[in-house]
Amino acid sequence: MLAKEGVIDLLNRILTVDLTAINQYFVHAKMCDNWGYERLHHQVRQRSFDEMRDVEALVKHILYLESVPNMQRLGTVTIGETVPEQFAADLASEKEMLTLLTEGVTHCARVEDYTTRHLLEDMLKDVDEHIDWIETQQELIKQVGLERYLSEQIKREES
Amino acid sequence: MYICLCKGISESQVRECGRLGICSADALAVALGIEEEGVCGRCIRNIDRLVALATAALHRQPGCDLSRPTY
Numbered sequence A: 001m002l003a004k005e006g007v008i009d010l011l012n013r014i015l016t017v018d019l020t021a022i023n024q025y026f027v028h029a030k031m032c033d034n035w036g037y038e039r040l041h042h043q044v045r046q047r048s049f050d051e052m053r054d055v056e057a058l059v060k061h062i063l064y065l066e067s068v069p070n071m072q073r074l075g076t077v078t079i080g081e082t083v084p085e086q087f088a089a090d091l092a093s094e095k096e097m098l099t100l101l102t103e104g105v106t107h108c109a110r111v112e113d114y115t116t117r118h119l120l121e122d123m124l125k126d127v128d129e130h131i132d133w134i135e136t137q138q139e140l141i142k143q144v145g146l147e148r149y150l151s152e153q154i155k156r157e158e159s
Numbered sequence B: 001m002y003i004c005l006c007k008g009i010s011e012s013q014v015r016e017c018g019r020l021g022i023c024s025a026d027a028l029a030v031a032l033g034i035e036e037e038g039v040c041g042r043c044i045r046n047i048d049r050l051v052a053l054a055t056a057a058l059h060r061q062p063g064c065d066l067s068r069p070t071y
Helices: A007-035 A038-064 A083-110 A114-144 A146-151 B011-019 B025-032 B047-058
Strands: B002-004
Touching: A007 A038, A007 A083, A007 A114, A038 A083, A038 A114, A083 A114, A083 A146, A114 A146, B002 B011, B002 B047, B011 B025, B011 B047, B025 B047
Parallel strands: none
Antiparallel strands: none
């Protein structure tokens, strides 16, 4: 099925941000691993895999709409040197996704592509959850202090 | 924040250049080695941010938000 106007461009822009996020979150996770923050390593690594899942859904949908998923273009992978910097960089990425997805939902409604709109709305929910998680960590750091927060990240909780 | 992943350059190195008076795009590129062979060219594309950071450091200002996404 051919896409309505502007939908492919939008999906590929979201794809670019998600592909960038895969790399960014993965390096952040492994840096946490290297520093000994097992809990953070586990959680941030999962965020990278969540983005891979989103990329899969986007690639599948773009192909269904008989177009080409742009797996070549990448945004700037922003890597923090400390855990707080990493949170700032990842939050900025998620907020960019939020803006793009919101724009996408509005556009899809306007051109009456409700399938794509539904896909993007589902992604929006995950973005909100991730933003919530990062902002919670930042608030914790503010309230208990960075060192106390980081000492809680050393031991992974029993699953 | 890292500003160049090809060369592993962090913003503190950019600020150090700024404090030494190295603030122009060309001078910064040479001093940081971000135009050498094998680099991807991404940070050079965003050289204006590095110039802003170096200039801010020279004038002892905080500088720009490097967490903001670029392309």
